[in-house]
Amino acid sequence: MLLSKSATPELPEDVILSVEDLEVSFAAGTKAQLRAVRGVSFQIARGETVALVGESGSGKSVTAMTIMRLTEYDGASITGGRVLMRLKNGKVADLAKLSDKRIEALRGADISIVFQDPMSSLNPVFTVGDQIAEAVIHHQEKTPEEARQIALNTLKLVRVPDAERRLDQYPHQLSGGMRQRVMIAIALACRPSLMILDEPTTALDVTIQAQILDLVRALQDEIGMSVLFITHDMGVVAEVADRVCVMLKGEIVEEGSVFDIFAKPKHAYTRALISAVPRLGSMADKDAPEKFPLLVFEPERALAEVTE
Ligand SMILES: Nc1ncnc2c1ncn2[C@@H]1O[C@H](COP(=O)(O)OP(=O)(O)O)[C@@H](O)[C@H]1O
Ligand SMILES: [Mg+2]
Structure with a gap:
């Protein structure tokens, strides 16, 4: 039997979300388009927490907001790929293709998002x-x-x-x-079956941040929902994630279990992110607390290092 193009997309039973080869572009003036997300693919299983990590401007929020179909209000368009989601009614839909009315009905109900700044x-x-x-x-x-x-x-x-x-x-x-x-x-x-948290603890002090991370973990055990957790902080990743996708300049450059990412990071950029997290005991021989080292990363140099 020939399947028509409009056939319902399918997902493995335990997968809640499958982002496939997603490309998102902003119209930049009249000439070039800014491709903020380039060929991004990842899946989230039922009950799983996937961390999307990368420095500021790497395309994390655009990826998240595009899953919710919110970037189109900022002049972005999905120029390629699919966003398959298993809905609460059991059906699988390509969120990238849903009508405004249908995606609006899913926001909050099937999939929701928490932003960094609760006051705004x-x-x-x-x-x-x-x-x-x-x-x-x-x-x-x-x-x-x-x-x-x-x-x-x-x-x-x-x-x-x-x-x-x-x-x-x-x-x-x-x-x-x-x-x-x-x-x-x-x-x-x-x-919702999927909650996206976009830098939810970045604006909070460390004690409160730890409490919120505890809460997210506890809720997940209790409700069994899936979480996409966005952060630039590998310390936070270690606290919450099952699996990690590392983003650099709009692409996912490395993906793995949280254990593998920390134990044997392959990409130089992943190693740079990890080295920005202070190690326990690293202040032992210091007289006074030191400023947290800010991540200064030059993607070109790191990329050159990996290809060498
Ligand atoms: N509203 C917008 N208009 C044009 N470009 C945007 C807009 N929002 C984000 N971008 C661009 O998309 C890229 C990724 O941004 P973003 O996803 O916000 O990064 P982050 O990883 O910090 O969340 C950046 O280069 C940014 O300049
Ligand atoms: Mg962001």
């Missing part, structure tokens, strides 16, 4: 409870009372202390860490 993502004039409830009412037929109950349960799920009282507070009344928990609660409200 939360609406200052609505209470925390209303903002979580809105996500529920938008996607599910719930009464306001039911939605409030779900909001309360979700705030408890993300370990917000005194959740009942927090429901009626406004974002400015919460600390940065609590706001990020609220963002995660909004993202979780409809129990």
